[in-house]
Amino acid sequence: MGCKHMVKVVKFGGSSLADANQFRKVADIIKSDPDRRYAVASAPGKRDSRDEKVTDMLLQCFRLACDKRDISGTFDKIAARYNGIIKDLGLDFSLDEDLEGIKVAISHHASRDYIASRGEYLNAKILANFLGYPFIDAEDCIFFDENGTLDSKKTDKKMSAVLSLHEYAVLPGFYGAMPNGTIRTFSRGGSDITGSIVAKAIGADLYENWTDVSGMLMADPRLIKDPLSIPEITYKELRELSYMGATVLHEDAIFPVRKAKIPINIRNTNDPAAPGTMIVDKASSNVVETVITGVAGKKGITSIHVEKDMMNSEVGFGRKVLEVLENHNISFEHLPSGIDTMSVLVSSAAIEECKGSITAEMVKAVDPDSITIMENLCLIAVVGRGMVSTEGVAARIFTALANAHINIRMIDQGSSELNIIVAVEEHDYQKTLEAIYHEFVK
Ligand code: ADP
Ligand code: ASP
Ligand code: MG
DSSP states (O other): OOTTTOOOOEOOOOOGSSHHHHHHHHHHHHHHHEEEEEEEOOOOSSTTTOOOOOHHHHHHHHHHTTOOOOOOOHHEEEHHHHHHHHHHHHHSSOHHHHHHHHHHHHTTTHHHHHHHHHHHHHHHHHHHHTOOBBOGGHHHHTTOTTTHHHHHHHHHHHHHHTTOOOOEEEEEEEEEOOTOOEEEEEETTHHHHHHHHHHTTTTEEEEEEEESSSSBBOOOOOTSSSSOBOOOEHHHHHHHHHTTTTTSSSSHHHHHHHHHTOOOOEEEEOOSOOEEEEEEOOSSSSOOOOOOSSEEEEEEEEEEEEEEGGGSTTTTTHHHHHHHHHTOOOSBEEEEOOOOOOHHHHHHHHGGGGGHHHHHHHHHHOOOEEEEEEEEEEEEEEEOGGTSSTTHHHHHHHHHHHHHOOOOOEEETTTTSSSEEEEEEEEEEEOOOOHHHHHHOO
């Protein structure tokens, strides 16, 4: 049991609420600590590796409706998921009316976001009923502005006002309302953001994020066997890792709580005794036994390599190159440069449609000696607050990669000295992660 006056916000991910058995574990976790006051629920996730997430099935319904095809088959599977949970929990409660209304709305071309959001809406209603807590709809207390950006001021005010009326409550994750009242979702995995918004609004002492792994691990467990769990990580380190693909927590989920310095504790619903990972503003120590905190990577990167003699002395060169990307509404991932060379690393998907015109426009803008495009790259980030104070980290990384015969295409040490990023070819992705992980974890 926690001490008396703590307030904890708990968010449960899709696999934690995938079936009745998981619901029981969740209820046990919530009820075992009276400080766990406000629960944020995701839509039912996969029950096993071959299963489908409800959110994916809802999006499938949306696509079918757009193509004017019958949604019944897919919708029935969704309804069966919820009805199965209700029945197995033995609840005297029905979602029939809601389900019917949603089915009609989908057939009448409801928006993509409205349809996607129903996964959390329905699941939170079941959890509220199971716990005997009030259900508070996120559309009444999470608001976006006209541009679709979270309106934190309005959200904070309304959320804290609504929650102050309830000692305990359940809210659906993933969505809120636009100024005209229509539903808008965050990007995928966005229930993590909802939990953070709730924690911030009520000034929680702790935001517990319950998932299916025992905390943030030093590497993606789908790629590295049994990686070590990270006991403590700073917001900054986590941001670097989650941006790079360590998707255990949505990359934007730290923003609402960071200013208020509310720690996040990643926990495992299937192993509630494990302490998990504490995500904090300042770590209790900068000495990390493994030297690095973690390693993560993402594929699908293209490098646009621009060369021109005396580039460095040409005022405005970099701006002109980047302006071409800006005109196509493309952001860049990294920008390593030399005296006569500059590389812009971008997401391959983002430039897929306009590669040709981008290079042509760059030629026109800066008249380079050459422009080369290198595709099928990936970025690997080695992150760690302990790296600054430890000599030879870069040397260890590069030696490990050389020993594994991996050709490094780019190196970038972030100015915070919190990370070292390398670009390698996509076919070396797995090998690179393994070589780096095993260099630091023997
Ligand atoms: P939830 O449905 O609970 O939100 P997610 O599927 O979004 O859970 O995130 C948890 C998953 O993130 C894990 O099952 C794991 O496969 C994956 N993952 C990727 N990188 C990491 C990492 N570094 N540490 C832990 N989990 C990771
Ligand atoms: N259900 C949503 C998704 O699958 C949001 C979430 O799980 O956080 O992306
Ligand atoms: Mg998630």
